[in-house]
Amino acid sequence: MAVKKVERWWPAIAHGMCYALPFLLITRSVWALLIVGGTHAVLDHYQAAKYVVWAQASSAPGRSGRHGARPLTTRAPRPPCRALGRARC
Template identity: 35%
Template sequence: MEQLILHLIGDYVTQTDRMANEKISDIKMAFLHAFIYSVPFFLLDISIAAFLMIFISHAIIDRYRVAKYIIYARNYLHDRSLKWSECKGTGYHQDKPAWLTVWLMIIADNTLHLSINYLAILYL
């Protein structure tokens, strides 16, 4: 439960509008957001290795929008006719409702962060 609360605080409470808007185009902003996101995890008495995994993976996932590539790969495996040019915004085909695809991508992104955080805390 603590991990979930720290994730929500780091990703939604401490992230400024500027960070949210610029982290996908500015690596420095992605790392600033990831650092601010990661620091509270020290409250869980984690190792330096776990902190670094949480910090670096968060920056990479957010900067490169990794979730949309995972979504597209999953959808492509199910339907080989999908073209990246028609899915590149969120990983879902552009004929789907925009509000739905954005929320599904946010859920996939959060699932990715939480899974990596959990494994880092457990094993590192």
């Protein structure tokens, strides 16, 4: 099913319905279940998750393009005794 859901709609819809079944424990709203299952089927069919992950990774704070991450802080690291909350080392 994993390969076929990106090629044809029927496996994607069947997978979306199976994905929505556990949400019956939370809600009985048909509209909510259709939204959960329908959006899951569409996102799986078009493999949109990889584009979302790519967008999040490229816009993450502290990132400098493809060359790696910059440190999130410019502070010097604390000595181990200070990291444990002691006043003096």
